[in-house]
Amino acid sequence: MANNTSIPKGTRDFGPDEMAKRNYIFDTIKKVYALYGFQQIETPAMETLQTLLGKYGDEGDKLLFKILNSGDFLKSASDEELMARNTLKLQTKLSEKGLRYDLTVPFARYVVMHRDELQMPFKRYQIQPVWRADRPQKGRYREFYQCDADIVGSDSLMNEVELMQIVDTVFTKFGIRVQIKINNRKILTGIAEIIGEKDKIVQITTAIDKLDKIGIENVNQELEKEGIPTEAIARLQPIIQLSGTNDEKLATIANVLADSKIGLKGVEETKYILEMLKKTALHNEIELDLTLARGLNYYTGAIFEVKALDTQIGSITGGGRYDNLTGIFGLSGLSGVGISFGADRIYDVLNTLDLYPKESVTGTQVLFINFGEKETGYILPIAMQARQAGIRTEIFPDAVKMKKQMAYANAKHIPFVVLAGDNEIAQNKVTLKIMETGEQLVLSAEELLERIK
Structure with missing residues (x-):
């Protein structure tokens, strides 16, 4: 009978080698976050749908994994409601909880619930899995990890500058060449104003955010479907295809948005961030991209996105300013800004470009061969000394043939093997x-540890 055991599409198992690589990613990001004073928190995998719904736009709401109520989940739905098959109405009857879509909304909920305990500004980082009912494809998964950093309780644009420094530092440590894209939702709102379609800012930004993926013609078709007049679409073309240096783009868009107060505010904020970043000597390029929209509705100011230059795997980091997110949970006037590293996509990029440092993925460093009870009793204290010295050490548990033990060392890529038979024991070596x-050396315990280290 065939074995049909499988896992859901869009999810993955990770073996020891893969976990070593993933831990390298997480540890690198954690260390950089700590350098900038961020503290770690965790939130539950599931949140109430009341917390999640309405925070990500219509598209985001469709991608939420809902959890059926425990027990008889049909008890709250009448036969008439079940027969009517009204999905939205049934959803409220059958499900009260969902898997978190990202880490930002749960963080906003956390801040509201724990506001009396927090020192503002509060700088937190969080590394946990999130879930989206998306169509699986290369670089896009239904279960994946995010590595978020957020600052709440401060309006200062220095927070945006600091987050871009973090992005630059992390990818420099990884050895990944990236382009950091920046824009501002206020600029996009200003653009919608000057083309006379202020009420359709969400539809406009959602469409132009897809420019890199579907091209200008398809973007224009989407705008038409959303009811944007042909004249307004025509006025939008030179703006979203603007080229030149960051300073040139800012100067041009400032002229275009001369009659939009909110648009000029966005230009002013972006100019400040870019000017301050010039003083930090970033290792990676930062580009003002007016087509960058970030589909999530809660962004209100600066927005960011990072793409790897040497491989085609979509966005690997994103984020932005969200001035009113906690207001949805009853705490108004608390500004926040954050970034999220896409750990799974970074994993794929590092694999594709073969950028993992050898020491980061090395497991056991030394294997002690097991010749029997007497020999094991001799090597046991030496193995303990090795571990106390920080050397990752194994003793083969069974006194099986030497060939099998050496095959084990080869399969696990263990660089050193230690043998101790009668001759070595007699010499105390x-x-x-x-x-x-293939070189072999006869050493004392002290010499052995020094050589391996």
Whole structure:
């Protein structure tokens, strides 16, 4: 009978080698966050639908994984309601909870619930999985990790500057060349104003955010479907196809938005961030991209997106300013700004470009061969000394044939093997075999540890 065991599409298992790589990613990001004074929190995998719905726009709401109520989940729905098959109405009857879509909305909920305990501004980071009922494809998963950093309780644009420094530092440490794209939702609102379609800012930004993926013609078709007049679409073309240096783009868009107060505010904010970043000597390019919209409705100011330059795997980091997100939960006037590293996409980029440092994915460093009870009793204290010295050490548990134990070392890419038989025990020494070269050395315990370290 065939074995049909499988996992859901868009999810993955991670073995020891993969976990070593993922931990390298998480540890690198954690260390950079800590350098900038961020503290770690965690929130539950599930939130109430009341918390989640309405925070991500219509498209985001469709991608939420809903959890059926426990027990008889049909008890609240009448036969008439079930027969009517009204999905939206039934949803409220059958499900009260959902898997979190991102880490930002749960963080906003956390801030509101714990506001009396927090020191403002509060700088937190959070590394946990999120879930989206999306169509799986390369670089896009239904379950994936985000590595978020957010600052709440401060309006200062220095927070945006600091977050861009974090992005630059992280990818420099990874050895990934990236382009950091920046825009401002106030600029996009200003653009909607000057083309006479202020009420359709969400539809406009959602469409132009897809420019890189579907091209200008398809974007224009989407705008038409959303009821944007042909004249307004025509006025939009030179704006979204603007080119030149960041300073040139800012000067041009400032002229275009001369009659939009909110648009000019966005230009002013963007100019400040870019000017301050010039003083930090970033290793990676930062570009003002007026087509960058970030589909999430809660962004109100600066928005960011990061793409790898040497491989085609979509956005690997994103974020922005959200001045009123906590207001949805009853705490108004608390500004926030954050970024999210897409750990799974970064994992794919590092794999594609083979950028993992050898030491970051090395498991066991030394294997002690098991020749029997007497020999094991001799090597046990030496193995303990190795571990106390920070050397990752194994003793093969069974006194099986040497060939099998060496095959184990080869399969696990263990660089050093230690043997101790009657001759070594008589000399109070061990034999070290260097697997890469085949060289063998007879050493004391102290010499062994020094050589491996």
